[in-house]
Amino acid sequence: MVTASSISFGANSTFTSSSIPKTKPLFNIIPHSLKFTTGNGRAAVTFQRPVSVIPKATSADSRATKEPSRTFHGLCYVVGDNIDTDQIIPAEYLTLVPSNPDEYEKLGSYALIGLPATYTTRFIDENETKTKYKIIIAGGNFGCGSSREHAPVALGAAGCSAVVAESYARIFFRNSVATGEIYPLESEARLCEECSTGDVVTIEMAERRLINHTTGKEYKLKPIGDLGPVIDAGGIFAYARKTGMIASRN
Amino acid sequence: MASSVISPAPTSSFINNKKDLGSFCFSSTSQFSVNKCKKSAVSKKIVSVMAPQQSERRPATTGSVKNAMTLTEKIFSRASEKPQLSPGDNVWVNVDILMTHDVCGPGSFGIFKKEFGENAKVWDREKIVIIPDHYIFTSDERANRNVDILRDFCMEQNIKYFYDIKDLGNFKANPDYKGVCHIALAQEGHCRPGEVLLGTDSHTCTAGAFGQFATGIGNTDAGFVLGTGKVLLKVPPTLRFVLDGEMPDYLLAKDLILQIIGEISVAGATYKSMEFVGTTVERLSMEERMTLCNMVVEAGGKNGVVPADGTTFKYLEDKTSLPYEPVYSDEKASFLSEYRFDISKLEPLVAKPHSPDNRALARECKDVKIDRVYIGSCTGGKTEDFLAAAKVFLASGKKVKVPTFLVPATQKVWMDVYTLPVPGSGGKTCSQIFEEAGCDTPASPSCGACLGGPKDTYARMNEPMVCVSTTNRNFPGRMGHKEGQIYLASPYTAAASALTGYVTDPREFLE
Numbered sequence: 001m002v003t004a005s006s007i008s009f010g011a012n013s014t015f016t017s018s019s020i021p022k023t024k025p026l027f028n029i030i031p032h033s034l035k036f037t038t039g040n041g042r043a044a045v046t047f048q049r050p051v052s053v054i055p056k057a058t059s060a061d062s063r064a065t066k067e068p069s070r071t072f073h074g075l076c077y078v079v080g081d082n083i084d085t086d087q088i089i090p091a092e093y094l095t096l097v098p099s100n101p102d103e104y105e106k107l108g109s110y111a112l113i114g115l116p117a118t119y120t121t122r123f124i125d126e127n128e129t130k131t132k133y134k135i136i137i138a139g140g141n142f143g144c145g146s147s148r149e150h151a152p153v154a155l156g157a158a159g160c161s162a163v164v165a166e167s168y169a170r171i172f173f174r175n176s177v178a179t180g181e182i183y184p185l186e187s188e189a190r191l192c193e194e195c196s197t198g199d200v201v202t203i204e205m206a207e208r209r210l211i212n213h214t215t216g217k218e219y220k221l222k223p224i225g226d227l228g229p230v231i232d233a234g235g236i237f238a239y240a241r242k243t244g245m246i247a248s249r250n
Numbered sequence: 251m252a253s254s255v256i257s258p259a260p261t262s263s264f265i266n267n268k269k270d271l272g273s274f275c276f277s278s279t280s281q282f283s284v285n286k287c288k289k290s291a292v293s294k295k296i297v298s299v300m301a302p303q304q305s306e307r308r309p310a311t312t313g314s315v316k317n318a319m320t321l322t323e324k325i326f327s328r329a330s331e332k333p334q335l336s337p338g339d340n341v342w343v344n345v346d347i348l349m350t351h352d353v354c355g356p357g358s359f360g361i362f363k364k365e366f367g368e369n370a371k372v373w374d375r376e377k378i379v380i381i382p383d384h385y386i387f388t389s390d391e392r393a394n395r396n397v398d399i400l401r402d403f404c405m406e407q408n409i410k411y412f413y414d415i416k417d418l419g420n421f422k423a424n425p426d427y428k429g430v431c432h433i434a435l436a437q438e439g440h441c442r443p444g445e446v447l448l449g450t451d452s453h454t455c456t457a458g459a460f461g462q463f464a465t466g467i468g469n470t471d472a473g474f475v476l477g478t479g480k481v482l483l484k485v486p487p488t489l490r491f492v493l494d495g496e497m498p499d500y501l502l503a504k505d506l507i508l509q510i511i512g513e514i515s516v517a518g519a520t521y522k523s524m525e526f527v528g529t530t531v532e533r534l535s536m537e538e539r540m541t542l543c544n545m546v547v548e549a550g551g552k553n554g555v556v557p558a559d560g561t562t563f564k565y566l567e568d569k570t571s572l573p574y575e576p577v578y579s580d581e582k583a584s585f586l587s588e589y590r591f592d593i594s595k596l597e598p599l600v601a602k603p604h605s606p607d608n609r610a611l612a613r614e615c616k617d618v619k620i621d622r623v624y625i626g627s628c629t630g631g632k633t634e635d636f637l638a639a640a641k642v643f644l645a646s647g648k649k650v651k652v653p654t655f656l657v658p659a660t661q662k663v664w665m666d667v668y669t670l671p672v673p674g675s676g677g678k679t680c681s682q683i684f685e686e687a688g689c690d691t692p693a694s695p696s697c698g699a700c701l702g703g704p705k706d707t708y709a710r711m712n713e714p715m716v717c718v719s720t721t722n723r724n725f726p727g728r729m730g731h732k733e734g735q736i737y738l739a740s741p742y743t744a745a746a747s748a749l750t751g752y753v754t755d756p757r758e759f760l761e
Binding site for chain 1: 361364396469523
């Protein structure tokens with residue numbers, strides 16, 4: 001993990017410098033400043049999932065208190081290599097504006113609709129708008145192609161919590177972190193060949209492991225890396241506020 | 251001072267001994283010397299030409315003592331006001347230009363307002379360029395509404411550069427409208443050496459042709475930049491591509507980049523900068539350099555750069571009066587890897603369905619029957635791309651065998667297509683040659699069907715068919731239909747294919 005020390009502030013008086021906190025995962029609940037709200041500030045009620053730093057336990061109240069670990073649990077959907085943004089959200093749906101709550105929901109309903117017919121199981125069942133697969137397991141270079149933020153947004157809006165891929169394309173990874181819509185994790189092994197769509201999996205962030213309950217196997221996940229502090233803070237805006245880069249909101 | 255021809259110092263680990271076969275292939279049958287660095291694929295001839303550079307832990311330097319830096323590192327250094335940095339560092343960078351368009355603008359503005367307040371003002375009304383270009387000539391209501399959203403924001407914020415369009419029925423009736431954002435940015439003088447240009451579009455990397463750092467970002471990052479003029483970026487290491495040799499007259503920059511992507515794969519440059527140097531590159535025009543840098547993202551690249559030189563300065567002469575300061579890689583800068591290509595040995599290429607790295611020789615695909623040809627987009631819809639296509643049609647003198655769609659990238663390109671004389675034609679314009687060849691009439695300038703778009707988009711692939719296209723991506727469904735098959739190619743190859751109805755090597759007509 002890196003970079004707290006490499007953040008510097010320009011001479012511009014708009015930005016105040018502050019001492020940079022040691023980077024370590026924060027386990028407190030941090031209001032996710034990037035969650036989409038309607039114009040009057042009311043959080044869209046249809047959000048099912050809490051923000052990425054809030055532990056997603058299997059207990060009833062997932063908006064839990066301080067817990068030492070984050071977990072994701074649910075069915076997994078498996079895709080291969082080089083799943084590009086056109087497959088994640090075909091371009092014809094990009095007229096939907098993600099910062100508009102109604103259109104945000106509609107975007108979600110089209111998530112992964114661009115996958116070819118070789119994927120016999122749909123990510124979202126016909127006549128549904130949400131997915132039953134909380135976790136996507138992918139091969140290499142997930143999210144390649146366009147810079148469209150609609151891609152991680154569509155996945156998050158559909159109800160996906162995390163992606164575990166062999167590797168990511170840069171802009172998609174960055175957008176996932178910036179929006180906080182899905183947690184982009186990297187596996188050490190090629191999980192897309194180990195898991196099948198419909199397997200029940202649990203991801204334990206602190207232990208950095210994925211457990212496939214259906215096959216009984218466990219796998220190691222890679223550390224979150226440089227963008228850990230940004231993810232922990234809750235996205236780029238929260239991170240910038242926390243480090244004094246921009247003023248806090250009142 | 252152009253340092254684009256940097257010979258590796260004798261003490262460098264660049265291997266130039268043919269006998270050192272353990273390091274790379276340089277057989278007479280191969281067209282190029284190559285260095286593959288696929289990390290996971292099992293392959294026999296995959297090693298670095300240059301010993302992998304370990305990132306060293308450099309002690310902090312003081313005063314004006316600097317370590318050697320690459321072009322991209324120098325841009326980061328200046329933009330972040332840090333005299334010293336290394337690949338891997340995360341730094342806050344000052345942005346010179348932020349571009350957005352009709353697809354991502356509304357979302358970016360939404361985030362900007364939510365985070366900075368309904369009455370917030372953008373950080374600099376002159377550094378933001380708003381270019382509607384993606385879904386313009388359509389009856390899709392949301393698409394049309396998105397252009398209105400751009401307009402409302404621009405009026406409210408008094409944005410200086412907004413290339414508006416209101417009359418969708420007649421693009422020429424819109425004096426401000428330009429067309430495809432990346433081409434408009436160049437043509438309007440917003441690309442300058444040494445600067446940082448961000449855009450809410452993956453092909454923003456096109457601007458690297460001007461020796462600047464240019465990359466694509468999402469709505470949230472853009473919303474952040476709108477308010478602050480800064481972005482948090484990780485300094486990328488640089489892959490260097492040395493292209494030498496005289497470019498054969500049947501090759502274009504599109505072939506060069508398809509060659510490179512085919513070599514390093516769609517993830518070969520992830521998080522890395524791609525620097526293009528060498529005698530071939532120096533002789534490329536600005537538009538050809540733009541084509542080269544445009545598809546850097548298809549290799550996963552963070553950005554691409556061509557060092558600025560006389561060609562760059564000449565192009566910029568009548569386009570910008572803002573001062574700029576080009577930077578260049580130091581002689582002793584560290585590159586992650588170096589790849590060398592002898593361009594004189596290259597042949598026209600295509601990228602077969604369904605990946606930009608699915609490289610094949612055009613002549614080896616001559617049995618592939620096609621249904622249509624598409625010439626357009628930021629990759630292959632510039633003036634020179636149309637001149638190139640016209641050259642092939644002129645050489646043939648025959649008519650196309652399949653529907654051939656022409657979508658000039660910008661108004662200016664459209665004008666050029668209708669006014670510029672094609673060399674060797676006795677004064678005919680591209681448009682005349684296209685008409686004689688039976689191509690479709692050049693369409694209104696926009697991104698068009700490159701990415702499919704709303705169902706009524708001109709030239710969209712609404713049924714499964716085979717298309718040779720001068721665009722940049724051919725993943726399933728890219729141009730509309732999931733079962734569509736797209737062969738990415740240069741304008742020469744596209745035009746040649748149109749004439750035969752099969753994927754065709756342009757040498758059939760150019761030699």
